[in-house]
Amino acid sequence: MSLDKLEQVDVNVDPGEDEPSHTVREDVATVDILLHNSGGTPALVTEVSFTFVRAEAMRECVGLGGPVLVSALYDIQVPADVSAAPFTRSEKITFSVNPNEYDRLAITVGPENIPETALPYLYSIDVALITSGNNEPIDAGRVAIATPISHVDSAIINGQRALGLERTDVDGGPLCVRENFERLQTALDSSEKRSPELLRLHDRYTVLNSFISDRDSDTGPLGNLDWTSPALADPNCSELGLDPRSGPTVYADLTNDGVKDALVTFSCETSTGGYPEYVQLFDGASPTGRPRALADLPLDPSKV
Structure with a gap:
C-alpha cells in the first residue's frame, strides 16, 4: 500500500447564515493498494473494508474559526464523532484485475461534515479486501493517516499560537499542544505505513513539544x-x-x-x-x- 498518491474530490462548503453553499475540488488522503492477480482468470474485488483501530481528532488549542461546515465525497466517510473506535466502514465496489497483471485500487477516506477550521483527524486503519468467490477477507495491512489534508496548515498554526498563551490549563496552551503531540506520536507508532501529512504534523509538533520542554526549564x-x-x-x-x-x-x-x-x-x-x-x-x-x-x-x- 502507498499513501503518497492524492485524489481530488468534490468538497461542499456551507458558510451558513443564509449564504449559499458551493463546491470546490480538493486533494484528499488516499489509500493506494497495489493488486497482483497471479492466476489465470480475472480477479474481482467486490468490497473494501476499513477497520478504524484508533481514531481521534487533534484538539483545537486556540479558537480559529467560524461556523463554516465542509463535507467531502470520500469513498469511505467517517463520522465526525469517533469516540466509538474501533469501528468498521465498508464500501461495495467492482474492481477487476486481469490475469497475471498488476493494478492499483485507490480509496479516499476522511471525516464527514466538519467545521472548516477543525483540526485533522488521526486514523489507524486495518485495510481488507473481499473478492468474488472468497469469503475470507484479504488483509492488506495497517495504515496511519492525518486528514483532511487542507486542515494540516491550520493545525500547525494552532500549535504555534497556543504556545503564546499564558494559560496552562487543560483547555488550551502548552498542555494542549503536548496532548496533540502525544496523539500524533501514538498514530505514528501504530503503523510503518504513514501518510506524508501525518509525518509533517509529527515533525512540526515534535519541535513544538521540545520548545515546551525547554521553556519549562529554569533557563529556557x-x-x-x-x-x-x-x-x-x-x-x-x-x-x-x-x-x-x-x-x-x-x-x-x-x-x-x-x-x-x-x-x-x-x-x-x-x-x-x-x-x-x-x-x-x-x-x-x-x-x-x-x-x-x-x-x-x-x-x-x-x-x-
Whole structure:
C-alpha cells in the first residue's frame, strides 16, 4: 500500500447564515493498494473494508474559526464523532484485475461534515479486501493517516499560537499542544505505513513539544548555549584583539511571549581582568542554535 498518491474530490462548503453553499475540488488522503492477480482468470474485488483501530481528532488549542461546515465525497466517510473506535466502514465496489497483471485500487477516506477550521483527524486503519468467490477477507495491512489534508496548515498554526498563551490549563496552551503531540506520536507508532501529512504534523509538533520542554526549564531554550563561542560572543572583543567572556546571564520572559529570553553580559578579557562592554538581549523564540539579538544595552562599568 502507498499513501503518497492524492485524489481530488468534490468538497461542499456551507458558510451558513443564509449564504449559499458551493463546491470546490480538493486533494484528499488516499489509500493506494497495489493488486497482483497471479492466476489465470480475472480477479474481482467486490468490497473494501476499513477497520478504524484508533481514531481521534487533534484538539483545537486556540479558537480559529467560524461556523463554516465542509463535507467531502470520500469513498469511505467517517463520522465526525469517533469516540466509538474501533469501528468498521465498508464500501461495495467492482474492481477487476486481469490475469497475471498488476493494478492499483485507490480509496479516499476522511471525516464527514466538519467545521472548516477543525483540526485533522488521526486514523489507524486495518485495510481488507473481499473478492468474488472468497469469503475470507484479504488483509492488506495497517495504515496511519492525518486528514483532511487542507486542515494540516491550520493545525500547525494552532500549535504555534497556543504556545503564546499564558494559560496552562487543560483547555488550551502548552498542555494542549503536548496532548496533540502525544496523539500524533501514538498514530505514528501504530503503523510503518504513514501518510506524508501525518509525518509533517509529527515533525512540526515534535519541535513544538521540545520548545515546551525547554521553556519549562529554569533557563529556557537558550540555557545550553556557549555565549563565549565566536558565533555569539561580543564582536568588540575580536576587534580589540581580546578574548571574549560572558558574565552574569539572566533568563526571563522579557518579551512577554511566554518564552524565556537571555540577558547576557559580555566582557573582553585583558591581562588585568575583564571589563563589561554591554548587555545583549537574545530572543528565546529564536531558531534552535541561532539566537536572535533583540537589543544592545550599553553599561556604565561603575554600576555593574
